[in-house]
Amino acid sequence: LAQAGRGRPWDLRAIERLDSVGALVIWRAWGGVMPSDARLSAEQEAVFRRFAEMETPTAPRRPWGLWARLDALGAHILSVLGDLWGLFLLLGALLTELWRAxxxxxxxxxxxxxxxxxxxxxxxxxxxxxxxxxxxxxxxxxxxxxxxxxxxxxxxxxxxxxxxxxxxxxxxxxxxxxxxxxxxxxxxxxxxxxxxxxxxxxxxxxxxxxxxxxxxxxxxxxxxxxxxxxxxxxxxxxxxxxxxxxxxxxxxxxxxxxxxxxxxxxxxxxxxxxxxxxxxxxxxxxxxxxxxxxxxxxxxxxxxxxxxxxxxxxxxxxxxxxxxxxxxxxxxx
Structure with missing residues (x-):
């Protein structure tokens, strides 16, 4: 479908009913991007715009190597230190509430x-x-x-x-x-x-x-x-x-x-x-x-x-x- 429509404008105005499955097939044929020269009715354009809003960006691939491992190790250490700090803050709150009780x-x-x-x-x-x-x-x-x-x-x-x-x-x-x-x-x-x-x-x-x-x-x-x-x-x-x-x-x-x-x-x-x-x-x-x-x-x-x-x-x-x-x-x- 994508190859058949390559180099030609997409004109869907003659389609009277376009359900979500058909719209999704066309959206994937477009590669997740609506062509600028596509000819659509107002209802069809609204459907494809909703697809564009729901499209989630692909997470970037995490780099491999020594620096990436050091970065992951540093993030883990910071997370542990953050938990320890949070525990000490909670301990202070517990002692305060105990004194109040x-x-x-x-x-x-x-x-x-x-x-x-x-x-x-x-x-x-x-x-x-x-x-x-x-x-x-x-x-x-x-x-x-x-x-x-x-x-x-x-x-x-x-x-x-x-x-x-x-x-x-x-x-x-x-x-x-x-x-x-x-x-x-x-x-x-x-x-x-x-x-x-x-x-x-x-x-x-x-x-x-x-x-x-x-x-x-x-x-x-x-x-x-x-x-x-x-x-x-x-x-x-x-x-x-x-x-x-x-x-x-x-x-x-x-x-x-x-x-x-x-x-x-x-x-x-x-x-x-x-x-x-x-x-x-x-x-x-x-x-x-x-x-x-x-x-x-x-x-x-x-x-x-x-x-x-x-x-x-x-x-x-x-x-x-x-x-x-x-x-x-x-x-x-």
Whole structure:
């Protein structure tokens, strides 16, 4: 069609009806540009002008090479630094709203805290029970052959207790809640941004940080350490079962020796990690929820980024705490 019309003026005035499909075929034959010598009726010209308005320019091809990669790396670094700066700004807003809540407690939505605790706590127990129980089984099952070969069966109590109370309990709980609860927080706040509910809150003089994010931070700071205790308990139960079956360590001996071989500091360290991780999850998810632009693509992208950043920070902070408290709470002998 394009070759047939080459070098000749297009005269479509004799066509009485031109539907959108036929007009699109002609538009593509023109190469997306209406010829200056085309002879059209007013209705036909209006159709092709609408095509011209809807035509999206082709994105320029991204250059390849060293400079292009350095440019992409620099853009990524600037994006990360921007997120860190935004997180610190949100932290300042959270501290300001917390101080305001302590000074004027009647204006703070305390019911939102209890509602968030109920939504995030009991609903997470089944998955935490399953994963915690399996973690306890794996720890004991992997340690049992080596301990049995050295005749050190009783040290299963120390290995399981330290690894569960100190590391796996808070870490597994934080990972599950980051993927489950953190993503839900980001999606909830982001959906309110898409539907302009956040703008409505600001219109009524209600700060979104006070109404939406701070209650979630407080709620997770309460809920997550309690879930850590639950995860510790079911993980130790799994460790006891394997210790009984593989090493002949009775449950009564395990529970009696555990407070002796595992100092209380490890339990409280796990609880402290739970509080810290709970604050971190709500903080990061709230930040990404506020970053959502009023479109669904931004909502899905920020939800994914929220989970990725939260998991990264949880693991980094856990590694830092492991190095800081490396020689604390470890029973020797």
């Amino acid at each position: 302590l000074r004027h407690p009647r204006h703070f939505p305390w019911r939102e805290i209890s509602a968030t605790v109920v939504r995030t706590g009991p609903d997470s127990l089944p998955i935490l029970s399953l994963i915690g129980f399996l973690i306890g089984i794996v720890i004991s099952f992997q340690s049992a052959p080596t301990l049995a070969s050295y005749g050190a069966n009783i040290y299963i109590v120390s290995i399981a207790g330290l690894s569960i109370l100190r590391e796996f309990g808070p870490l597994i709980t934080a990972v599950i809640l980051a993927g489950r609860t953190g993503s839900a927080f980001t999606a909830q706040i982001g959906a309110m941004r898409v539907t302009e509910e956040l703008d409505a809150l600001r219109t009524f003089g209600i700060p979104p940080v006070q109404r939406l994010i701070l209650p979630k931070v407080i709620a997770l700071a309460i809920t997550l350490p309690l879930l850590v205790v639950w995860t510790d308990a079911v993980a130790i139960l799994g460790a006891i079962i394997v210790a009984k079956l593989d090493l002949g360590i009775s449950a009564s001996f395990f529970l009696r020796e555990m407070p002796i071989m595992v100092p209380d500091f490890n339990f409280w360290l796990g609880i402290g990690k739970g509080i810290l991780f709970g604050i971190l999850i709500a903080w990061v998810s709230g930040y990404h929820g506020l970053k959502v632009q009023p479109n669904t693509d931004s909502l899905s992208r920020e939800t994914t980024d929220s989970v990725v950043l939260t998991l990264t920070l949880v693991i980094v902070i856990d590694a830092v705490l492991a190095m800081v408290f490396a020689n604390t709470g470890i029973s020797v002998g």
